[in-house]
Amino acid sequence: MTSPSDKRASGNPAKQAQIDLTVKQQREQKRQEKLAEYQKQVARRKRGKLVWWVVGSTAALAVVGLVVASFAFAPAPPPSYQAGNSTGLEIDGVQSFDNRSDHVQGTVTYDQTPPAGGPHNPMWLNCGVYTEPQQNENAVHALEHGAIWITYDPERVDQAGIDALKAVMPSSYALLSPYPGMDTPIAVSAWDHQLKVDSADDPRIAEFFTEYWRSQNAPEPNAPCSGGVNGPGRA
Structure with a gap:
């Protein structure tokens, strides 16, 4: 009864060399296949990272754009004046x-x-x-x-x-x-x-x-300007 290793052996040196070469080629082919598969996995991971980087960067830019737009297109706040700031300023035409x-x-x-x-x-x-x-x-x-x-x-x-x-x-x-x-x-x-x-x-x-505005010279300068009546066409 012969073992698997005996099947690969040959009494003919030339035949044995051919067998040895075939075994090496098979091993090299398997190694190349494993290497190719590894390279494919690496490439897939890189592509995945690139896609997520692009998606993340795009999302980040979109968020930044929205923030900038919210400031750029937001209505200007109403002006403020100092209550009771009557200084006696001479305003032409008053x-x-x-x-x-x-x-x-x-x-x-x-x-x-x-x-x-x-x-x-x-x-x-x-x-x-x-x-x-x-x-x-x-x-x-x-x-x-x-x-x-x-x-x-x-x-x-x-x-x-x-x-x-x-x-x-x-x-x-x-x-x-x-x-x-x-x-x-x-x-x-x-x-x-x-x-x-x-x-x-x-x-x-x-x-x-x-x-x-809110001059202290008005008869009731600290009385409210709400809680009264709404006239027609209140915006």
Whole structure:
């Protein structure tokens, strides 16, 4: 009985050499096959890492892009003014008055158009942006609390102008509403003070806010500008 090793042996030296060569070739072939398979595995791992790197990098760039876009396209915060910052600044075109501040019922005939103070309704108009004309008597009460009221003639101020007026408004104690029939495109009113301008881009509007917003010279400077009444067209 012969062993497996005997089958590979041959008494013929030439035949034996051929057998030995075949065994070596088979071993080399297996080695090459293992090496090729290993290289394929390495290549697959590299491709996988590359794909994940590309995906990760793309996702990271997308996140960065979203963050940048959120800052770039976010609406600008409303401007801020110092409450009670009345310094006596001389603003060209500002008119000053001496109005009563009593509470009354019914309609009031005011000395100014729009009014910049005077007798008014016991309920104040809540501050904010309105797309429709407001009741004078309620808006004047908001002026009594230190608010500033921007009014515009809708026939002479377009949407771009309205947006420019919104941009100068602080987040509180400010009113914006149309006021048909004014003798000027835009009027900015605080208690006993008023500025009339032709353009929403007039820098004096911001100066007016700086000087008169929440002025301590208003009859009730620390009273609220919310909790009153909402007029029609509250935005």
